[in-house]
Amino acid sequence: DTGVSQNPRHKITKRGQNVTFRCDPISEHNRLYWYRQTLGQGPEFLTYFQNEAQLEKSRLLSDRFSAERPKGSFSTLEIQRTEQGDSAMYLCASSFSGDRYEQYFGPGTRLTVT
């Protein structure tokens, strides 16, 4: 068990560019979550997948954001036309239906939009 991994760990981009982040959950986990954490705040829920189905999206997830989880394995989060307000830590977490309460978090991807 190597834990949840996220790539890249850091991303610096210019305003208006598109960025994509990847999350690899723990292999047997069928639930996957994305959260966003800004400076001085706790993580905020963005979206949730069960297997390959995206079952819930937060109102924080504007139409510039899209997430996918093809084949119910890894997930990607894409932000189009980045804005400075998108600068944050993007956290991925996964859990297993047999222990649905406990989410395991990855190290996060820190995005800086200049």
Next chain:
Amino acid sequence: AQSVTQLGSHVSVSEGALVLLRCNYSSSVPPYLFWYVQYPNQGLQLLLKYTTGATLVKGINGFEAEFKKSETSFHLTKPSAHMSDAAEYFCAVSESGGSNYKLTFGKGTLLTVNP
């Protein structure tokens, strides 16, 4: 809707002193409650959780928390602070009976441990 309030964005204690981090929640249904710890440049690690049963729950690294329904609280304690406890701590709530178990977090409390 659910929410979490963590009183005190920064708590400073001496090594060996009691650690008390406060958390109050709001939930329209019986909550599931969690404490997570975050070290610099790392993800969140679960310290402990309350789902059902015993209201005093013990977690890793000597931490424990007590669910008090009447006070809507879930305060985190540790009898004796260690330097390695310095980190940011987040309280979170999830709704029981929900289908996705998403977490709602407080703003966090930064714990400093002085030698």
